[in-house]
Amino acid sequence: MTIEEAEPVRPAARSGGARLSMRTRRALWVWGFLALPILFYSVIRFYPTLDAFRLSFTDWDLMSTPEFIGVENYARMFGDPHFWQVFRNTFAYLIIGTPISLVLAFTIAFFLDRVRFAHTFIRALYFLPFITTASAMAWVWRWFYQPAPTGAINSFLGQIGLTQIDFLKSTTWALPSIMATAIWAGLGFQIIIFMAGLRAIPQTYYEAARIDGVGEWGILRKITLPLLKPTTVFLVVFASIGFLRIFDQVYNMTTNDPGGPLGSTKPLVLLIYQTAFSSYDMGYAAAQTVVLFTILLIVSLLQLWIMRDRA
Amino acid sequence: MRNRNLMAGVTAAACIFGAQSAGAVEIEYWQYIYDTRVTAMDQLIEKFEAEHPDITVKQVTFPYADYQTRIVAANMARKGPDVLQLFYGWTDKFVAGGLIQPLPQDVFPHEEIEAEFFPIVEAMKRDGEYYGLPTAVRSLALFWNKKLFEEAGIDGPPETLDELVETAKALTQTDNGGNFTTVGMTVDMAGQDHQWWREVLIRQFGGQPYSDDYSEVAYDSEAGAAALEFYTALQKEEKVGTAGFMDEGQAAFRAGRAAMTIDGTFRLGSFSSIEDFEWGVAELPANAEGLRSNYASYFANAIGSGAEGEELEAAATFLDYLSSPEAMKLWLEVVGELPARRDVALTDENLADPIYGPFLKALDYAHTTRFVDEAAQRQVTIDMTNRVLLQDQSPADSVAEAAAAEQKIIDDAR
Known part of the structure; x- marks a missing residue:
């Protein structure tokens, strides 16, 4: 967000017919790059972490289906x-x-x-x-x-x-x-x-x-x-x-x-x-x-x- | 959901790779990485493929530490192997988890298995079905350092437990400070000693380690305590060795600083590179009444649950080859493990072999512990010994505590 604010706003017309403003495109770029590590971390870090909480209430030996056993x-x-x-x-x-x-x-x-x-x-x-x-x-x-x-x-x-x-x-x-x-x-x-x-x-x-x-x-x-x-x-x-x-x-x-x-x-x-x-x-x-x-x-x-x- | 995505990926990959090998069947064989085993398997696959040009076998290997996890994970992704190697002690878990399937009886008739293999293959049987067959089996023996024996003027390895203690005493050397420079006998529960105690010593002291179906721990008895007393006395009373000397028993023996150690067939490869001294192999000592026992184990080959149709057929053909006399002979030559078929193993030549002989003789009276969680059960035995060695608990109390702990592990697993 700070990046968006830091950039001076430029008229959209300057970017030669593109429909998105420079500011929006820049934001898209930034989020595009950020999305990759965020996605990566969500899949290999945050999801398993959260899943561990769920698993802790189950009986699971990796081979059978996890069985809910409460606390x-x-x-x-x-x-x-x-x-x-x-x-x-x-x-x-x-x-x-x-x-x-x-x-x-x-x-x-x-x-x-x-x-x-x-x-x-x-x-x-x-x-x-x-x-x-x-x-x-x-x-x-x-x-x-x-x-x-x-x-x-x-x-x-x-x-x-x-x-x-x-x-x-x-x-x-x-x-x-x-x-x-x-x-x-x-x-x-x-x-x-x-x-x-x-x-x-x-x-x-x-x-x-x-x-x-x-x-x-x-x-x-x-x-x-x-x-x-x-x-x-x-x-x-x-x-x-x-x-x-x-x-x-x-x-x-x-x-x-x-x-x-x-x-x-x-x-x-x-x-x-x-x-x-x-x-x-x-x-x-x-x-x-x-x-x-x-x-x-x-x-x-x-x-x-x-x-x-x-x- | 996760599985479905994975499946989609796997299917896509399968389509790409599948297109290349139309016509012939390709099956995957999995085992853990151990140089000679991988080499032997490469040679077996080559011979097998020459006989069966329509079947291709791809060998896939993993480090031992990851091996089980890989199989389980691959099975979850429906990408498990067609034929795989497993320790007999994992059978319960693998059958319960649906990782392996029963061997087809038309290729592997039960009467034939029971007539031709050593009785220890029984450990692969669940609910009347065999779930795998070994190529090779392992047993324990007493390794002795010929050079140290000669220096001490002792002719040969001990025949009985009493002789073992006497011999070990004569071979033990200490420095001025009372530290061991050479131990007469290694004390290493984390090595093979726990098997020795469980299946050999307890029986020799008149007891039984477990009930016949291995569902009940039976060593909380006088015999169990006497066996532990004998074992811990090696360090405490007789002072012929100490736990942790040179870190591991096998390391001490390799370094020529242990006159005797108990180890398995699988150690032959590593000991064969010893150059400083000659060593010999002897049957594990008998008790005073001449009773001998031994612990035998094996890695079996099994068919993965994912194999179906022509892959299943190919897998059965391959497994049949791996259990053939020819494969066993090759395995003995390359890996040094004993053939699992009686007639291949008990030839005059093999029995007369100074190294294989003692191991082979043991197979007739060996027992195979049905482990439910080998690492955890071994830990119970290690802790039991440490309580006596480090905390001066009485052997009887320690055995009782161990029996309760191991019974719990067995009950939890069933």
Whole structure:
């Protein structure tokens, strides 16, 4: 609409006999181009999303016709301790993973911003994991975490006389081990964004603060952090959604016992994947998807709201 | 509505492609991607087409992970294959979903199937009809590393479970910190051990894993608990191996860091490239009374529900060829899987073969678990073991919990 208004209106007669005005034709062109992605998205994104809500009230194994069963899938889900375990795992990834990764990313970005020596090289090093295929990386870490003598970390621990850690084979350590990999993988991206945010803060503010005698800590608290807020909001939302949808790392690091041991690392997305494509219980999987969708929606809205209020 | 649009598209496409091949019948054969299987099938198709010039067979393959989904999706679009390969454990689902049709009895008489094939083909029978026939079957055996045995001064593979434990103990090596450098026996429930526990150990400890029709879980018994106790003791008491060593049992064996592992015929291809040491194959150990058991499985070939008229006829002819002695011999040579017909399998030459022999002997006493959801049922067994290994639950309690969980999976599926 703004495009139409922005264009000065030209007399229709100028366009040599065409019946449509320039303005209308332009609008048609614009909508013509826009229609394609909109149509595409409606068919491959919005329609299946909406259809998932319908499917969540059915019993469907992909082969028979879906049978309407009301809220039975939801009742089954909320009564299933396994679902709640997965639910807790998912939130563990979110609640522990997001703050740790953001604090780490900010700290690194903050100091990296001041480093001049080999700056680009170090930045590239941090960014590398982000562009590496998640599955390849997960497999490398999976081998790092092996018991000695094959696992690098445990071999090192053994050499300096410390006890072995059962990383991926322990119900206590498996989730943190996988989370560490996920944090490491996303760190590069967050550092780059934080650094862009830091660079965007005008130097004059810092100069003024220094003249007024504000210390480094004061500058950080009163100038850098508040002015970085748009960047932080973006990264919090982005990282949260990432952790809520975690799948690649978990699946690839636990392929023998997906989400194990004893379901201690299984996130919601992996549960959905197994329900849908291993047990072919599409209706139940759709119900789980609806729950994930709702969580994502609530978490995103909540964060946007909280972060905006404090401005 | 969606289906109708899809159908329109499919019909349009069919018109275009159909015009090219007037006269001859073209049928589609589907299987998952596995190098030697695809090669073997190419050779079989070539031979078949030479014998039947009026039939063309087009082989279509998909990655294993997508395979089932593709079949189901194609069936919904009425574009399913004419002949397809399926794991025997998917039969219930495929029959219920109308993906496959009964084999025509004029081409495949039941008396003939029952007389000529190994009894495990029974698993393809539903309501008095056979829904598929295998070209090849698989069973389990004990793989042993000859080099490590020699170094430890042990002559040959163990014959009984007690010997297995003793041998494994003698072969286990640890470093100064107490970490395994070589395990005597792999402990890997996610591999083939869950089949070993289910169909072999439980029976050897005097129990039965399921009721005869596999509708009831029967291992919540002393025998089931004793079998699990024996299995978990390999790690906890005897310390001859540990779950997750080298990530997977087969990887540890390949790397020469496991003296023994239990695996199937399908592993022969991958182990044949081992160059650092020689390995041998032995029948799974018997119990003290000499009772042996084994788990056999197979991928069967079936006729897709969409095949009709002359395509159905061509599909049946092709399937008949795939189940012929000739095809089985070729499959054994190229893929290394055992022939599903007794007379092709149990030749003197095959039985004397040091590698095929132990697998073949097992086929006579092997059992074939009727899975309703193999991945989920395997998970139950993995979790059962982990509760004992990681959380110190008693084997009896863990078995009881597993039995209840698996019974629920079976009940939900029926």
